[in-house]
Amino acid sequence: MLYQITDQSIHTEELLQKIQVDTSGAINTFHGIVRRSSRGRNVLYLEYSAYDTMALKILEQIGQEIYTNMEVDRVIIVHRSGRLHIGETSIFIAVAAPHRQAAFEGCRYAIEQVKHILPVWKKEVWDGGEEWIHGV
Amino acid sequence: MRSRNMMVITAKFFATFREVVGTNNLEMHVDRRAVVSNIIDVLEQQYPAFEGRLRKLALVAVNETYVQRQQKLQPKDVVAFFPPVSGG
Numbered sequence: 001m002l003y004q005i006t007d008q009s010i011h012t013e014e015l016l017q018k019i020q021v022d023t024s025g026a027i028n029t030f031h032g033i034v035r036r037s038s039r040g041r042n043v044l045y046l047e048y049s050a051y052d053t054m055a056l057k058i059l060e061q062i063g064q065e066i067y068t069n070m071e072v073d074r075v076i077i078v079h080r081s082g083r084l085h086i087g088e089t090s091i092f093i094a095v096a097a098p099h100r101q102a103a104f105e106g107c108r109y110a111i112e113q114v115k116h117i118l119p120v121w122k123k124e125v126w127d128g129g130e131e132w133i134h135g136v
Numbered sequence: 137m138r139s140r141n142m143m144v145i146t147a148k149f150f151a152t153f154r155e156v157v158g159t160n161n162l163e164m165h166v167d168r169r170a171v172v173s174n175i176i177d178v179l180e181q182q183y184p185a186f187e188g189r190l191r192k193l194a195l196v197a198v199n200e201t202y203v204q205r206q207q208k209l210q211p212k213d214v215v216a217f218f219p220p221v222s223g224g
Contacts, residue, residue, distance in 0.1 A: 032224050048223070049150065049151060051148070051216060053200060054197060054200035054216070055223075057200055079224075090224065091224050115221070115223070115224050116221070117202070117221065118223045118224070119195075119197070119216075119218060119223075120221055120222070120223030121150060121151035121218070121219070121221060122222050132151045132152045132155075132222075133222040134151070134152070134193075134219045134220045134222055135219075135220035135221050135222045136220055
């Protein structure tokens with residue numbers, strides 16, 4: 001299990017090596033990527049702000065729920081903070097499991113929970129303006 | 137001298153709520169019987185720029201755990217207020 005809120009680039013290849021165990025027949029990954037166009041704006045970069053200490057607890061909680069409720073071997077969730085440019089990875093999730101169904105479901109569950117309860121906010125910065133984006 | 141019926145808590149703010157208050161952390165003297173919604177009322181009054189958003193939108197965490205509006209507070213609690221999250 002590995003959970004992190006980090007202001008450093010996420011090295012997904014290194015993380016993938018950590019998750020591989022010989023009981024796992026499937027690894028499912030999710031990469032959140034900063035995209036250029038949002039609501040018709042030409043985004044320059046995103047600024048992610050996190051309630052770091054609470055966010056780490058929430059990541060651990062999400063991972064624990066997956067581990068308790070699904071047949072998985074390992075869970076990795078790493079979320080960025082700070083300034084991210086177009087094409088950078090904002091979140092990386094990997095779930096290793098004996099079989100594909102749990103790997104898919106665990107990964108899906110993790111990103112949906114992140115979207116609802118992880119205390120992290122992004123600010124879009126574009127030419128001539130910026131705005132905090134709120135979830136719903 | 138503060139009244140014995142008062143206690144000190146720390147309020148924390150994030151994203152747009154931080155911009156309304158102008159600081160990350162605010163020390164508040166509140167009634168010892170206060171619940172979360174009482175703090176929200178005080179803040180809405182003190183910072184009109186919230187325009188009801190604390191009441192309507194805020195997620196609230198006490199000591200880094202999500203709570204409901206009727207949660208009773210204890211001295212030295214850290215009460216965080218934030219808009220709906222937008223991570224991922």
